[in-house]
Amino acid sequence: MTAITRRILLGSALALGLAGTAAAQFPERQITLVVPFAAGGSTDVVGRIVAERMSQELGQQIVVQNVGGAGGSLGAQQVAQADADGYTILMATVATHALNPLILTQKPYDPVADFAPISLLVLVPNVLAVNPELPVNTVQELIDLAKEQPLAYASSGNGTPLHLSGELFKSMAGVEIDHIPYKGSGPALTDVLGNQVPIIFDNLPSASGHISSGKLRALGVTTAERAPSFPDIPTIAETLPGYETYTWNALFAPAGTPPEAIEALAVAARTAMADPAVAERMAEFSATIVASGPEELAAHVQAEMAKWEPVVRDANVTMD
């Protein structure tokens, strides 16, 4: 071993040691995790499971605060404006950090400049499903039917990831299907179960109970790979190559948060997600664990914004 490598090793050990002490100091009091949606939704559930395990890791309580409203923008805005000390963090989603910034004409925050990425936690597949009375069994049959007769699909609301998954599907398949927005997934599911609307784009976790019971027929998942929880459901990409959408959950702190705090939170998040108990909960929930580092999350946000920008533009979705 040469002197130089030894010095580098020593230096990095020192740096690690320093980071270690700083990290040990970081959470001196309780941390607030802002979930920008109402309690009980999928983001809230992921947030609470992760927060509970991270609290054990950090030795300080992480309190979940639900700040719902404006499709997640209110909660995200609150964290963007919070003190950059690592004690206020955000449970972000594809809505707060890719779609809303593209859709909103008045931008309440900048998803890149106003935030310090911590960790991309999970990817959650969406699913294209139909009422069993609709005479289609595959994505291709649905596309063929849509070319013959007018159809409509339900989504959890205008400008939501599910709406845009539907719009991306329409543009790639070259079909026209009417969009019926609802106030959330629950009422949208109700109308598809009652066959008031034949088709739905939904989160896989929220639709999974109805798919297993046969009340809904799943045609395809929106991820590039089949979902481990439902290996029998093909992907939409098997029919429309290149089709890929999913909902994701990630942790962000306000921009300017000290790197030691970010590091401590990222390490805690990674440890929490590696816990078999947490992994089991996430699997029940059909969520795929990523548990990335800050850099990967930053790159992910850029990639998502680049992917959705043309979809949002083509679908002509805007909000003031």
Add this chain to the structure above:
Amino acid sequence: MELLSNLALGFGVASSLTNLGFCLIGVLLGTLIGVLPGIGATATIAMLLPITFQLEPVSSLIMLAGIYYGAQYGGSTTAILINMPGESSSAVTAIDGYQMARQGRAGTALATAALGSFFAGSVATFLVALFAPPLTAVALKFGAAEYFSLMVMGLVMSVALAHGSVLKALAMVVLGLLLGMVGTDVYTGAPRFTMGITQFADGLNFVAVAVGVFGIAEILRNLENEHDRQVMTKNISRLFPNRDEFRQMVAPILRGTGIGSVLGILPGGGAILASFASYTVEKKLSKHPEEFGKGALAGVAGPESANNAGAQTSFIPLLTLGIPANPVMALMIGAMIIQGIVPGPNVVSEQPELFWGIIASMWIGNLMLVVLNLPLIGLWVKLLTVPYYVLFPIIMAMCSIGVYSVNSNTYDLFAVAGFGLLGYVLSKLRCEPAPLLLGFVLGPLLEENLRRAMILSRGDPTTFVTRPISATLLVLSLAILVLVFLPQIRKRRDEVFTESDA
């Protein structure tokens, strides 16, 4: 007998010491938060959700359910005592309940509400046990067109809520409809009447509007007159209803239970209509409709039963389909998911002890509530003897905490202040707040379903009359409209005849 064995299983689960304990904690908490003005079941369940992490799934859902129907129970207490409804259902109770309290009959009103709720809760629980799956099938027949027609019927009935001028009641309904427009348009995403404030993007908060126009306005009105400052007259004769009053409340309770049970099943906002519908029916059937709005016992008994029956039957779509009927049910779904239970039609067959345990606990919980509440009536009534300079600031503080806790949104507090002033002005103009609230609640549902039905029918308005359920509801609305206006028309014609005779 499958039902009996299922019920036996349910009672076996629900009557374990632990589950009885959590049921008691639930109804106790529910009653307490229901009694505190402005804090509703939604906020409390949201706050307690993390605690349920550590509990068994059955225990946690039993407790959360207890909070929900306990709060329905407790909510009527503030509506009756201080004219401060925390939820749309108790807004109706406030109309006659508060008048009864002002006449020194607060005890009677509270006892009526408690007994009516208990009866309705027990019957509705039985209905849930017996008919949950077939009733769900009926609920799924309701699409956008049906909900639109149902909301039309609700609006027509709202006119009957007024005990003064019909014109003013209509004006209040329209004002309520307009206030309900505030927020993001569901179909285009355009913000409407938000004045550029992102915090109003999801519309005005119901609790803020209700607390403002009812409660704060009442406080302002009381403060303006030096001599009339006590909230209530002090001659409270007796706490419990007498034999005659018992006889008066039986029929309204029965009818209220029926109406509430039916409407509670509809997940798209049917339960909201239950208490309003019951009030309308009672007023129409009453031999003394002029008493309504001035302290009619039936005006408390009917709506309170309807509201509690609806609260129980709204569990049907949740338990059989995994579909939330209201924000509280959405939270319950969250609680199930946190526990690793996938909500959906399989819960009944895969988790029978959960399904039947919750149903059995609802009956036990209702019994606990009536046992808890009857002795407390004396205590609540005593609260009214607290001097106004102590009571009013406490009410204001509790309201503010309650409203803020729902969304952690400071703009909701501005809304309370604004609507308090509006409510005061309206009371000076002798306009009543109840029709306004109904318009506010129904407006968004009416619009959403109208537009959804029109998109689904591809612009063909005949969809409302060609679908049988929708057509029936519209015919019923027309009939109610005729019933409401007929007495006035007849009166006017009589006047014309008397004049010509003379």
